[in-house]
Amino acid sequence: MSSSSEREDLEPEDFMFSPFEGLTESLICYQPQGYHPLKIGDVLSSSSSRYRIMHKLGFGGYATVWLAQKLDEPGTFVALKITTALGQGDKEATMLEAAANGWDDVRPSHVLNLQDKFELSGPNGIHAVLVTEVLVPLLALKQRPLSPRWRKVAAYGLVQALAQLHRVDVVHGDFHLGNAGVAVRQLSKQSPSDIMEELGDYDLTVVLTVDPAKQTPSLPPYIVAPCDLADYYMKTAGDDAPLTKIFDFGNAVRAGIMRPTWSCAVEACAPEVSFARFCEGKDTDVATKSADIWSLGSAIYELIAMSPLFYGIGHYAVIERAINLAGYVPAQWQTWWESKNHLPLTDDAEAFWAEARRLLRAGCCDDADTDGVISLLRKVLALEPSARPSCEEILQDPWFREVA
Secondary structure, eight states: OOOTTTOOOOOGGGBSOOOOBTTBOOGGGOSTTSOOOOOTTOEEEOSSOEEEEEEEEEEETTEEEEEEEETTSTTOEEEEEEEOTTOOHHHHHHHHHHHHTTOOSSSOOSBOOEEEEEEEEETTEEEEEEEEOOEEEHHHHTTSOOOHHHHHHHHHHHHHHHHHHHHTTEEOSOOSGGGEEEEOGGGGGSOHHHHHHHHOOOOEEEOOBSSGGGOOTTSOSEEEOOOOHHHHHHHHOTTOOOOEEEOOOTTOEETTOEEETTOSOGGGOOHHHHHHHHTSOOSEEEOOHHHHHHHHHHHHHHHHHSSOTTTTOOHHHHHHHHHHHHTSOOGGGHHHHHHSOOOOOOOOHHHHHHHHHHHHHTTSSSHHHHHHHHHHHHHHTOSSGGGSOOHHHHHTOGGGTTTO
16 A cells, blocks of 8 residues: 555646536545545445445545445445545544434434444545435525425424534534435335436546556546435425434534634634634634534524525624624624724614515515514524523524424
8 A cells, every 4th residue: 555655646637537626526635545436336344234335425525425225235225424544534423423312212313323334444545434324415405496394394403403412512513504414215215226217327537647657546447426316305305394414523522622713614603713713813712502503593594595694705704794793892802803994883783684584585484484583593693602592492492383
């Protein structure tokens, strides 16, 4: 096996063909310490099961995710998350197992179910493999023609999921629609051949290097674009209510633990977290449940309005907008605010929510329903962390009464 010190790093121009940017993971990540090379039909084995790779579900900076068939239960499909050799599979598995303890067994769990885990050795190193149920990301569904009730049930599931974590003092740390999904229970109701037919043909890009010497075992024979699982869900779900679940626990820690402040997406970053990192220059901050609550509010807004709350803006803009929505500058931020050339402080919260109401109305059943979600969101998105409600309090909010 090559070591990272012996390798010659690849560049995009080293390949004859390049997949559409953003549609697949980067080819240059298939190097020692990076992704594990796979092809459709490969069989991976744990101590208890064998899994046949059937399609790709997605990818991220530290893992690829695959649709697989359990060969000892041919009618069962699962998701295999295969981390890079430098990934955090052990940590994520630990957090998933801890979160399972927050489930009361009365209702379905709203945290991704870890079914199996094992290690996979390959040309790029040793990779953690997490075997879970299959989810379709909410981010891929938010623009689909889904009913207001479906959206409210899904939003309620988000609160239940975060409540499940917080009951065992786990902070997710990167809570947004990209890390939440809906269980694809329809996979257990169809034959494997029907499922694969529904998913359609593969979109493949051959991996061919310009220099033959660089065509090493570190590379897969081709790279696969993820299947459209959202389209499959829309075709097969019918009137089924969504079972919302959260996943991607790479940033999860116990409440009160110090963690890097810049590890979450902008849309998931509470203003106090952004302030600590980008205004005070702190390298770490304390993981808090209240920061997760802000992220929850942002996720619910995006799910109902079908557009993100803070679209296309950076951390400084999030801080400034949060201040203006509140109509005041927290005492601990006053010196920073006065030292910068900010726009005058204005209480434009009413103007903001008037515009937000127009967007939220499209995902609500009527005007009263829209008023209800705005009332909820204004409480959840409080500037002061101590003013935000807990998950248990949010579950009792009047807006959720009909789906609780």
